[in-house]
Amino acid sequence: MTFEAIVEECRARLARPPGEVAATWKAEHPGGRAIGCFPVYTPLELIHAAGALPLAVAGGGTTVELTHADSRFQSFVCSIAKTTLELGFQGRLAGLDGVLFHSICDVARNLSSVMRRNFPDLFVEYLHLPQNTASEAAVDYLEAEYRRLLARLEGLVGHPVTDDDLARSILAHNWRRGLLRRLYAFRAQAPHLLSLAECALLTRAAGAMPVESYGPLLEAALVALGAREGRLKDRVRVVVEGAFCEQPPLGLLEVIEEAGCYVLDDDLMTGWRWFTEDVPVDGAPLRALAEAYRDRSEYSSIRHDWRKPKAQGLLEKVRRAGADAVLFLPAKFCEPALFDYVLYREALEREGIPHLVVEFEEKQWTFERTRNEIETFVESLLFD
Numbered sequence: 001m002t003f004e005a006i007v008e009e010c011r012a013r014l015a016r017p018p019g020e021v022a023a024t025w026k027a028e029h030p031g032g033r034a035i036g037c038f039p040v041y042t043p044l045e046l047i048h049a050a051g052a053l054p055l056a057v058a059g060g061g062t063t064v065e066l067t068h069a070d071s072r073f074q075s076f077v078c079s080i081a082k083t084t085l086e087l088g089f090q091g092r093l094a095g096l097d098g099v100l101f102h103s104i105c106d107v108a109r110n111l112s113s114v115m116r117r118n119f120p121d122l123f124v125e126y127l128h129l130p131q132n133t134a135s136e137a138a139v140d141y142l143e144a145e146y147r148r149l150l151a152r153l154e155g156l157v158g159h160p161v162t163d164d165d166l167a168r169s170i171l172a173h174n175w176r177r178g179l180l181r182r183l184y185a186f187r188a189q190a191p192h193l194l195s196l197a198e199c200a201l202l203t204r205a206a207g208a209m210p211v212e213s214y215g216p217l218l219e220a221a222l223v224a225l226g227a228r229e230g231r232l233k234d235r236v237r238v239v240v241e242g243a244f245c246e247q248p249p250l251g252l253l254e255v256i257e258e259a260g261c262y263v264l265d266d267d268l269m270t271g272w273r274w275f276t277e278d279v280p281v282d283g284a285p286l287r288a289l290a291e292a293y294r295d296r297s298e299y300s301s302i303r304h305d306w307r308k309p310k311a312q313g314l315l316e317k318v319r320r321a322g323a324d325a326v327l328f329l330p331a332k333f334c335e336p337a338l339f340d341y342v343l344y345r346e347a348l349e350r351e352g353i354p355h356l357v358v359e360f361e362e363k364q365w366t367f368e369r370t371r372n373e374i375e376t377f378v379e380s381l382l383f384d
């Protein structure tokens with residue numbers, strides 16, 4: 001399979017709503033359960049170990065027209081919350097047995113309650129991630145929270161989940177995350193051979209298929225990428241930050257590069273990549289996952305770690321990538337991203353690293369204004 005064919009395969013898979021993907025998988029796995037995972041980070045291993053299929057439920061992008069969801073939310077709420085709910089009203093989550101939310105922001109918290117109230121037959125769970133990961137109690141607390149969630153999943157699937165099941169699932173997801181780290185490392189070295197949109201499609205596909213079939217697809221993509229050739233152009237090398245939950249339209253990602261940038265790193269779909277290293281499998285698995293959340297997580301606007309400020313994480317990312325600038329890409333009305341922008345801006349200005357803010361919405365069709373803004377930014381850097 002060529003690299004281009006693999007990317008198209010990912011695009012086709014992502015065009016199917018999660019409910020349809022779940023229904024197809026369940027037809028092939030009688031008695032199986034499928035669980036939707038709202039961004040950002042979900043302990044997928046728990047769902048996988050229970051024999052269920054975790055799928056990303058991350059809004060409807062440009063494919064869904066709001067007809068009911070608007071009446072359940074205020075107008076100043078991010079798009080992903082509304083389109084996710086709308087997918088439910090339109091029956092496009094119908095193959096899913098449940099949806100998992102967690103404590104990333106007030107909107108996600110409210111969405112979980114609204115989903116529970118509007119879809120009483122759906123298994124809706126809300127995971128409380130620790131708000132102070134520097135606390136001594138954070139790991140004990142999170143391990144207990146994972147145990148509570150696992151018990152709920154065991155109730156749903158109707159059988160117990162052993163430590164061996166969990167260890168196998170950790171290994172499977174270590175493998176997937178390791179492949180994604182390789183994909184990102186490749187792009188950081190050769191951004192002219194892997195575009196931002198291609199990388200996003202390959203990464204997003206992780207949320208649309210079982211890990212057992214995603215891994216080989218990504219392995220094939222990495223092999224095919226190795227044979228790609230191209231010439232490096234004179235462009236501004238940037239890091240994209242702020243799009244960790246609602247995902248930007250592909251058209252916007254294409255415009256960023258067409259306007260003269262190479263993207264060396266980003267936080268798109270960060271929850272499906274999350275750990276900076278493999279989660280160990282030589283101890284108690286839930287404990288290992290909780291410790292990894294504390295000690296091996298990517299910095300993120302939805303995770304608070306007083307031991308290492310997020311702005312320091314961004315500066316390190318910029319330096320590691322050898323980037324010239326940062327494109328800050330928050331979803332409209334995304335409070336965690338917009339609050340953190342203040343911290344990021346302060347740090348970037350202090351270090352003399354240029355940045356540009358480009359707000360986006362899932363449902364965005366024209367990008368000409370954005371193109372002009374980015375082109376002006378690029379010219380100001382290239383011809384300074």
Ligand code: SF4
Pocket residue numbers: 078079080081104105106107108245246331333334335336337
């Ligand atoms: S886009 Fe931002 S505000 Fe909306 S659900 Fe995600 S984290 Fe919360």
